[in-house]
Amino acid sequence: MVVDSLAQKYRADFAVLDQRVHGVPLIYLDNAASTQHPNCVIDEISRYYHEDHANVHRGIHKLSSRATQLYEEARSRIARYIGAPSADSIVFTRGTTEGINLVATAWGNEHIQRDDVILITEMEHHANLIPWQMLARRNGAFLEYLAVTGDEGEIDWSQLETRLRTRPVKILAFTHISNSLGCINPVAEICRVARAAGVTTLVDAAQSTGHAPINVQELGCDFLVFSGHKCCGPTGIGVLYGVPSLLEEMSPYQFGGEMISRVTYESAEWKSGPHRFEAGTPHIAGVIGLATALDYLERIGRTAIQENDHYLGRLAYDRLSSLPGIRLLGPRGERAGLVSFQLNTIHAHDLVTYADQHGIALRGGHHCNQPLMRKLGLQATARASFYFYNTEDEIDRLTEVLQSAVQYFGT
C-alpha cells in the first residue's frame, strides 16, 4: 500500500509526532491548520542562526553576503518548485492572508473601479473573502459569489463562462482545495476560461501547495498564494506568485527600507521586482526553512503525496460514513485528504475535546468559513485532515474514538 509506505519511510523525520498526550500516543490530524516540521527544516533553521545570520541586501560583510545569498537562492528554489518563470515572480509575505491582502490592495486599488465585479466562491476561507469585501466597499465595486450546492459543496463551474460574459468581472479569486469541504477545484480549466475572458485570477493554494504538484504556468493563473506552515515550513512566511508583468505595474503595498532605490526628504523611488513588496527586514530564516521544506517534499514526490492524501481522505470518508448519525461534508467522489463532519447532535467543541483526551488532534469550529457553515445550516464541524505521515491505523483509531463519543454523549 502506497499509504503506509510513505508513513513508514518518513514519519521518523518528525520528532514531534513521537509523543504521548493525556497518556496516549498522539495522533495528529490537524494538518489543514498546520503541518509539522521534519527534522531537516528545524536543523537548517538552527544551522542558519548558528552560522550565517545577518541582515540581507545591505551589508558588505561576509555574513550579510552569505545570508543574502541563501535568501535569494531560496527564492529561486521556491520559484522552481511552483514552476514560476523566474525568481522575480516570487514575493515573500507572512502567509496566504497577507498575500491576498497585498493583491487586494496593491493591484485592487488601481484596477477595481466603481461597479466592477469581484468574483469569488461561497467556499472561500475568510482570508480570501474579507480583503475583497473591503476592496469592494472602498472602490464601490460589487462582490459576487459562485454558489456552492448541497452538502457535497461543489460549484457548478460550467456557469463560469456565462457569468464572466454577462457581468463586468475584473478578478476571480478562488481556492484550489477547500479547507472545510475537501473538494478540489479544476484550477487549470477555470483559469483558461478566465484568461480567455480577460479576467485576472488569484488562486488560494494554501491547502494544495504541500499536497499536490503545482505549476503556475500550466495552471495559467495570474496570482497564486500559499503559506509555509501548511507544507512543512515555518509559520510567518508565505509566498505570493504573480505574473512578472503584473507585479511590475503594481504600486508597493508597504513602505520603508529594503524596497526603495532612491530617497530624498521629498520623495522616493521603488526597487523593481519582488523587493518592492518586501519592505523592512524579511523573515530570512523563514524563507530558508520554507525552501528546505519544499526540497524535502520534492524528494518524497508530490504525486506520491497527492495519491496518499486522496487515499487517506477517501478511506476516512468511507470509515466515518458508517457511524450512526454522521453528516459528512464535501464530495463523495475524489477529495483531498481532509474530512469535515457533524456527528449526531454532538457539538464540535465537545467532540474535539473528547478526541483530544484520546490523543487525537482534530479541529473544531467554523474553519474560517462562517458564511459557508451558515449556508449549510451548521454552526461548527469537526475536521480531520491528513498528511503523508498519517497511517491507516490512525484512521481506524479515529473511527473507534468517534464511535465511543456517540455513546458517551448519548443522543
Next chain:
Amino acid sequence: MEFDELYQTIVLDHSKRPRNFGELPPPAVKAEGYNPSCGDEITVFVRRTVDDVIEDIHFTGQACAICMASTSLMTGQVKGKTSVAALELQRFFIDFLTKEITPPATLGNLRALGGVKKFPQRLRCATLGWHALESALTQK
C-alpha cells in the same frame, strides 16, 4: 480523569435537557452572546419586577454541552435574585473558573462546571450565557 470532571453527570444532563429553554415575550428584555471561535449563539430573556428582582429567565440557542449546561444552571441560580446579586454571582463564577480559590457555597450546583479550570480553551463556552445575562441586565 480530567475529562469526566469536565463532563460531570449534571453537566451532561443539563446540556441534553436544558432548563428554562425557550423565549420570553416582551416586556422581558433579551440579549445575545456570541462565541466567534465556534459560532455559538445564546440569547437570554429576562423579566424583572419593579424592585429589580429577576422574576423569570429563559434562554435559546445552539451551543456545546458546556455552554448549554452552564447557561441552564445559571437560569436556575439567578431566578429570584436581584440584578445586583446576579451580577455578583457571575463574578464569583468567573473567579471560580479562573482563579485558585475555594468555591463559595453560593455557587451551588454551578460548582459542577469546575472541570473547566483544567480546560482553559473551553472557558468562553462556560461564560457565554453569563455574558449575555450581563448584557441583558445592564442594557439601558
